[in-house]
Amino acid sequence: MRKKIIAGNWKMNMVKAEAITLTQGIANFALSTDLPEALTIVVSPVYPYLDLVNNHIPSVNDCHLYLSAQDCSAHEKGAHTGEVSPIMLKDIGCHYVILGHSERRAQHQESADLLAQKVGLALDSGLQIIFCCGEQLDERKAGNQNEIVIDQIKGSLGELSTDDWANIVIAYEPVWAIGTGETASPEQANDMHKAIRSFVADHLDQRAADQLSILYGGSVKPANAADLFACSDIDGALIGGASLKTDSFTAITQAMIEQIANV
Numbered sequence: 489m490r491k492k493i494i495a496g497n498w499k500m501n502m503v504k505a506e507a508i509t510l511t512q513g514i515a516n517f518a519l520s521t522d523l524p525e526a527l528t529i530v531v532s533p534v535y536p537y538l539d540l541v542n543n544h545i546p547s548v549n550d551c552h553l554y555l556s557a558q559d560c561s562a563h564e565k566g567a568h569t570g571e572v573s574p575i576m577l578k579d580i581g582c583h584y585v586i587l588g589h590s591e592r593r594a595q596h597q598e599s600a601d602l603l604a605q606k607v608g609l610a611l612d613s614g615l616q617i618i619f620c621c622g623e624q625l626d627e628r629k630a631g632n633q634n635e636i637v638i639d640q641i642k643g644s645l646g647e648l649s650t651d652d653w654a655n656i657v658i659a660y661e662p663v664w665a666i667g668t669g670e671t672a673s674p675e676q677a678n679d680m681h682k683a684i685r686s687f688v689a690d691h692l693d694q695r696a697a698d699q700l701s702i703l704y705g706g707s708v709k710p711a712n713a714a715d716l717f718a719c720s721d722i723d724g725a726l727i728g729g730a731s732l733k734t735d736s737f738t739a740i741t742q743a744m745i746e747q748i749a750n751v
């Protein structure tokens with residue numbers, strides 16, 4: 489079975505005490521639940537709390553809980569004020585880094601080339617990448633969504649080897665569904681996931697495509713998680729708003745646990 493991933497993107501939310509409470513809530517859930525082997529749970533706090541949150545992640549293997557950053561620099565070190573190197577992220581215990589989130593593309597003008605540099609350096613640093621892609625509403629209305637998303641993937645991941653792809657997770661996040669309460673239907677999401685998988689099969693090989701975890705992101709909540717996770721090509725979720733509360737994040741995780749048990 490492909491790796492199933494429930495990842496919370498905390499964005500620029502929560503102060504220290506809240507971050508600790510949320511991490512402890514998720515850790516308690518993880519430790520008190522019989523988690524399937526295939527499940528990985530990811531939390532992504534802001535840079536200043538990465539180390540702190542890491543210290544509240546139980547250091548036992550069956551906890552399945554991993555730390556992610558929300559971005560990283562394209563540079564190893566040096567005169568880059570305000571930036572954080574993926575080498576440093578790895579050094580303090582991150583397993584993952586989210587790259588290409590639509591908020592970074594829009595608010596920080598992150599281009600495909602810049603993202604390709606970040607991806608390359610993050611892989612060299614030993615991190616796994618959660619690479620976000622997704623179309624705008626007008627692009628979907630025009631029926632161009634597949635072309636847009638595949639171009640984003642080609643533009644930043646097109647030069648990677650099969651070995652590199654073993655450390656890539658794709659998060660398909662239609663921009664019109666992020667933080668809007670509007671979710672892509674399970675069919676819309678699954679169709680896109682199939683298109684992404686088929687691109688990887690053509691571009692690399694079928695094995696890499698079969699092993700690739702593709703997450704859906706965009707207003708995932710306990711009420712819609714089960715229907716999304718029941719789709720053949722949806723391997724989990726990248727969750728914004730609903731990842732900020734223990735109850736909703738663990739309810740979504742529980743939906744994935746039940747889906748895995750049903751397969």
Ligand code: PEP
Pocket residue numbers: 497661665666667668669705706707708726727728729730
């Ligand atoms: C996100 O920002 O990655 C996201 C999916 O947010 P939300 O779940 O709030 O739509």
